[in-house]
Amino acid sequence: MRNVSILGCGWLGVPLAMSFLEAGFQVKGSTTSEKKISDLELLGIEMHLLNISEFKGFDTFLETDILIIAITSKDIDAFKNLISQIQNSAVQKVIFISSTSVYGSLNRVMTEEDAVLINPLTTIENLFRENTFFETTILRFAGLFGGDRHPANWFKDGRKISQPEGFVNMIHREDCIEIIHLIIVQNCWGTVFNACANHHPTRRAFYTNAKLSRGFKAPEFEENQEFQWKIVSAEKVQLLLNYTFIHDSLLTLKE
Template sequence: MKKISILGCGWLGFPLAKALIKKGYLVNGSTTSVEKLAVLRHEGITPFLINISLPVVLENNNSDTFSDSMSAFLQESDTLIIDIPPKLRGDEAATIEKIFVKKIASLIPYIEKSTIKNVLFVSSTSVYGEQQLNVTELTIPKPDTESGKQLLEVEQILQKNINFKTTLVRFGGLIGQDRQPGKYLAGRENIENPDAVVNLIHQEDCIGIIIKIIETKNWNETFNAVSPFHPTREEYYTQKARELNLVLPKFDHSKPSSGKIIENDKIELLLKYTFTKPNL
């Protein structure tokens, strides 16, 4: 029975772990919360308390506790899923010191010494920036946010490492039962870019795509993971607010709209994946 380690059992990692267990995999899962250890264990996930937060990460890496935890977390697994969001918005220190990049880079020696053969890194379409075209995996990334810039740097660090194979999954905007898109813009006014299209993906399809990559052994690849459904922002968010009986958003049409369409052809053609929530 194969074992998979998931670094970050949060909004996506936790239900992903449960789905993998249903598929017959053994799963190690990490959390930064002591209280969540019991929750993971209750679902059949072998829990590990791992915190790689900087600036203490470098100090932690020199401690036997952190080293032992990481080694045990990766032990006997052949696949590591890294699902840790950068969380850099408004954090000047994190921006200057490239904290997210340092976090992931600090894990590399442990991965190299482990049984890990494959790494799946959960990234974002934010690495493409605000390019005005149809974006494919061949499009050169041009991130314009600090989060996008550090995600791209981490992608490159992982893919250049010859000790394991890395597949990147660049997800669009994440939605799910507890992330209702109708609430995002409800009641707001003078919203720009009404005619730009949405590039979203449902949590269920995030999980389905990751499992499909593992099952088909599509390593050393890059995938744009976005629903094939691309209505305009005005159409989509107005409809979602209406469905929830919320105040409808009001859009500003005084300026031309701009934006990109994320193409997902590779998901459908190479993975042969069929979206379960194509219309969001």
């Protein structure tokens, strides 16, 4: 399988598409912005102007072996329509990019075996997991950083940061891309993975370090809250894919 379509060429989707082109794949991508199409086509991506909430046909875009879904939409009806198109297309495998926000803050370590919150995202996850016309791997990313997305730029305008003694769950974009490639290379389908660095400093340590490293003043925190936290385990992705995180220390942030 050397053909991949990436639904959502944004902060993650564009460098992901470039990585597949470098690996010799034929790559199709989508965007909801007509302005972006010509620039992305210059990179070698076959671009399509698509918005799943408009319920249009995606026939040409779905002429592919592997579909990677990297959009933030939580439109359940739109995803039902998309899935009906996928099951009648050439697509054999799907990677659905989800989030570790599906886990509640239960003051313990959370694994893929734990119960998740009932919300639109988990409903959409289940729509993919239950479909038997193609195989889906659900990839739950922790908080995303890398490139122009640096934690020093978050919580501006004097906003206080909640739960300072809670723990951060983060993953760098380079690790996201490597894990996606390994799922495909190792043919690891029909499962769920958490993807999160092993390092979980407190929110106080993480955001203070991030701000000071960029020359900002130290952030302020909400100090009088009920203590709530979670630590997301990435043991499964490391064991099954034999993966070692590139960016595993969150107090030495790199671009």
